Amino acid sequence: MLDPKYVRSQPETVAAALAVKGFTLDIEKLNQLGALRRDLLEKAQSLQAERNAYAKSMGKAIGEAKARGDDIAPLKEKGEALKIAALKADDALDAVQRQLDDYLRNVPNIPDKEVPSGKSEEDNVEVRRWGQPRTFDFDVRDHVDLGERCGLLDFETATKITGSRFSVMRGDIARLHRALIQFMLDTHTLEHGYQEINVPYIVNSESLFGTGQLPKFEEDLFKLTDDRDLYLIPTAEVPVTNVFRDAILDATQLPVKFACHSPCFRSEAGSYGKDTRGMIRQHQFEKVELVQFVHPEKSTETLEQLTGHAELILQKLELPYRTIILCGGDLGFSAARTYDIEVWLPSQQRYREISSCSNFRDFQARRMQARWRNPETGKPELLHTLNGSALAVGRTLLAVMENYQQSDGSITIPQVLQPYMGDQISIG
């Protein structure tokens, strides 16, 4: 959520910034509701003050009246009238406040100044490229063919068990998948100073509101049908970021850096017919996620570091990639700036997204009330939150399969993964 005070005081500036994201801020509506709210608030508060003062005076008055044997009913009458007036004023205020909240909760984060303008992914800007796509002297297979050939990647069985957009992995492919997870977690915990964390894969709606998936994007989620208001996580970002919901951290604790492996569940409603082949877009996939909580002045540089941590995984795996900065129109609801990392897929002859690293500034922190105590002021202030995939495991697996395939359909295991595979060097 944006700071309501900031929106109120600089509506034109906010509106201009949000336009980059393709969002039209209804200044008229905000001004109107804001002015109305202020009037109603003042009215409600002064009525309440009157009511409180009267109630306070009543303690003594009733005692005295009783001592004299007087009827106390007349004394209560005025109190009753004040109560009714105050409740009425509260109701009027609540109605306006709710409208204002509903509106503000659905306003996206303001993009950084450096974010390029643009409507869609066409307008994203490449910032760097690493590695040279390999040239093959044979016809490349995609991961589906490669998996079928060794019999260890099976989409048909998954369809039988559950439905479309699921997969079954067996044997060395399942092991390679697991090796990738171990490798990623070890790299981030041992080399980049992240603490490994394991969290629930089912979360409540408050957590989803905190990170910004709710209220706007409920259709992307799997919701449990019992009456407990729970959802499967679409990303570990949700439980891990909410670790510090309603918390006040000490300045000495910062930065907090978590690395989390988890499955992710996405309904993929609205992506029918898109990436239907293979494991690019699945309802269930696994991911190693990095999450950081930092001092507000550090988040800009932290995003660069965090993106670098994700890139290093691809470098160690020797997979060619490029990094792009998302344009305003492609930027997510909660993000102020996002870098996507795209890995080279020989079967598609193009780069495909394998990681997304974002700075949310105080947007999520405000929704979650995740704060730190500033020693300079002694006051709690909002943190900045960031996260990034490092990496999406399923997509990394298929990138390894395709980039490391041999003419006979076997797959060479990248050097850094061999220790995690019992020094095995090839699959199939």
Place this chain on the structure above:
RNA sequence: GGAGGGAUGGCUGAGCGGUUGAAAGCACCGGUCUUGAAAACCGGCGUAGGUUAAUAGCCUACCCAGGGUUCGAAUCCCUGUCCCUCCGCCA
């Protein structure tokens, strides 16, 4: 699943219908004292919103959350959430 007991400020913990935004202790900050520190003593010390030039005052809300009773609720009632103890079941 059954039977009980809880939830109060950064922490511990009183209060159980009216001068309680909340005793007391700890922690923290400022001061006195001291060569320095500790101890002792004095003072301060929640968050959010409104008003305001103001981080000054004043006002409002908040004692798990949401409803209710009452002129008046941290205190009484209802619902929910979470925690604890015992029994049962269970990976």
